[in-house]
Amino acid sequence: GAVVSQHPSRVICKSGTSVKIECRSLDFQATTMFWYRQFPKQSLMLMATSNEGSKATYEQGVEKDKFLINHASLTLSTLTVTSAHPEDSSFYICSAREIGGDYGYTFGSGTRLTVV
């Protein structure tokens, strides 16, 4: 079945540094990938829709310059948290939808980001 690989699974970084999270569809192609953020014991909040070869579409209230998204190929999207601060600490999850697929969304295993 469809598999999405997300790396790293955990990362600790210092305030002011940047962190890149990768999301890869391993056995299918995806023109669209989605990035979510999840706070403890809360639901998933969509941050942005990543479109291959074009700019990402950000949800209202999400800072474009802070959360940089690049979807360089049909199997890879990256989320870079720039100048990270402790309030950016969260669980980030990506999702991909297969081209021509049966409307299924496949999720990565998530990245736990801790900013110290």
Add this chain to the structure above:
Amino acid sequence: AQSVTQLGSHVSVSEGALVLLRCNYSSSVPPYLFWYVQYPNQGLQLLLKYTSAATLVKGINGFEAEFKKSETSFHLTKPSAHMSDAAEYFCAVSFGGATNKLIFGTGTLLAVQP
């Protein structure tokens, strides 16, 4: 506005009892509906989905859900709960199209008592 609501943030059942997790949606167009399960510090696993075919959808691990348009509902059920079913469950909705985003409900934490 299109949205999805999960009634009950916490549900507790005894092992072997019926599991019922509620989900209602609001939409002006036909929705696609999903149920996902999440274990601690992990991603989401698809349990089942409704994409305008059969209204009774069977998923993995013995779960099923019924799409009821008149009630705008898509409740998740399982006849007999197992300890391994304890997890967070999310109902989600999409409104068609190849790139449409998935909108999640607030989640229901299922506890299974021995």
